[in-house]
Amino acid sequence: MLVPVPEHFRAPVGDQASKLASKIGIEVRTQLPDLSICRWNKVHDADKKPMIQRLEDQFDLQGNPSDVARTLNTQFGRRLSSFTYRLHKQYKQLKDARGEEYARSHPPTSVTLNQWTSLIDKKWNSKEFMEQSLTNVNNRMQMKTKHRCGSKSIPVRVHSSIIANGEVPDLAKFYKSIHYNSNTHEWISSESQANYDNMIKTQAEHLSQTGVIPLSQEELSVKVLKPRSGYVKGLGLRPSSSMKTTVVPAENSDYVQRLEMQIAQQNEQIARFQKSEKKQSKKIQSIIECLTQKGITGNFENGESSDSDEQAS
Structure with missing residues (x-):
C-alpha cells in the first residue's frame, strides 16, 4: 500500500494513511512488551526493528528517508501515548470504584498482568508522570479550537x-x-x-x-x-x-508560493511518466499480438512459454 510522505508535510498522506496509523496502533498494542516506557525513543531497538519491518513489508513509504523515519517515530509515539492514556483512564475508574488492590489485580483484556503492574509501578505512580499529567490537563483545558477531522488528518x-x-x-x-x-x-x-x-x-x-x-x-x-x-x-x-x-x-x-510551484512541477513529472508508461504498455501489447499471430503462445505475463515457443525461438 502506497503512503507518500511529502517533504512539505513530513507526515503520511494519501488514501492509505489512516490504515498505516491503524497498523501502527496494532503493533504497539500487541507487540510492545514494556508499555511503561515513557517515550517511543526510549524503546529498545531490538523491540522497534521487527515492528517497523512489518510495516515496511505492508506499506510503500515514499519520501525522503529521514522524513519517513521521523514520521514513523512520531506515529509510534502518538499511538503509544494514546494507548497508555486510555489504560490510565481505565485504571483510575477501577481504583475509584473498587479500590487500588482490585484495580491492580484486574487488568483490561488488552494487556497482561505484568504489563499492567509495570505501568502502575514504573509510570503512573512516579512523581514525574504525575507532574506531567497535571501539566497536560491544564494545557488541554486551554485548547479552544479543536478540529473535527476524525481519522483523516x-x-x-x-x-x-x-x-x-x-x-x-x-x-x-x-x-x-x-x-x-x-x-x-x-x-x-x-x-x-x-x-x-x-x-x-x-x-x-x-x-x-x-x-x-x-x-x-x-x-x-x-x-x-x-x-x-x-x-x-x-x-x-x-x-x-x-x-x-x-x-x-x-x-x-513566500513559502506557499514556492510550494505551489513545486506541486506544479511534480504534477508535470507525473503526467510525463504516465504518458511514457502508456506508450510502453501499447508497445508491449503490440509485440504480444504479433507473436500470437505467428503461433508463438505462452504465459507472457509470468515470463513462461510453451515448447512450441522455444522451438520457434
Whole structure:
C-alpha cells in the first residue's frame, strides 16, 4: 500500500494513511512488551526493528528517508501515548470504584498482568508522570479550537485537495470545513467562528487597497492564527528540510508560493511518466499480438512459454 510522505508535510498522506496509523496502533498494542516506557525513543531497538519491518513489508513509504523515519517515530509515539492514556483512564475508574488492590489485580483484556503492574509501578505512580499529567490537563483545558477531522488528518485533507485542484486550498474555506458541523449548523467553539470571520475580514480589508494581490494562504495564517516556527497553522504544511524556513510576517513570506510551484512541477513529472508508461504498455501489447499471430503462445505475463515457443525461438 502506497503512503507518500511529502517533504512539505513530513507526515503520511494519501488514501492509505489512516490504515498505516491503524497498523501502527496494532503493533504497539500487541507487540510492545514494556508499555511503561515513557517515550517511543526510549524503546529498545531490538523491540522497534521487527515492528517497523512489518510495516515496511505492508506499506510503500515514499519520501525522503529521514522524513519517513521521523514520521514513523512520531506515529509510534502518538499511538503509544494514546494507548497508555486510555489504560490510565481505565485504571483510575477501577481504583475509584473498587479500590487500588482490585484495580491492580484486574487488568483490561488488552494487556497482561505484568504489563499492567509495570505501568502502575514504573509510570503512573512516579512523581514525574504525575507532574506531567497535571501539566497536560491544564494545557488541554486551554485548547479552544479543536478540529473535527476524525481519522483523516489535516495533512491528508490538504494533500487530497492539492492533488484534486493543483493548489493549496483556500484557508478560510478549509478552516470552516474542519471546525463547523454542517449537520447541526454549529461551530466547534466561538473562538473557531471568530477565527473564520477574521480570515474573511482580513482578506477583504487587504483587497480593498489599490493595486494589491490577495494574501497567500500562509500570509493569512500568520495574520489570523499567528506565526509558528516551521509550520503553517491551519493547513498542516511544513517547510522542506532543505529550506529550513521559519514562518515570518506576511510581507517577507513566500513559502506557499514556492510550494505551489513545486506541486506544479511534480504534477508535470507525473503526467510525463504516465504518458511514457502508456506508450510502453501499447508497445508491449503490440509485440504480444504479433507473436500470437505467428503461433508463438505462452504465459507472457509470468515470463513462461510453451515448447512450441522455444522451438520457434
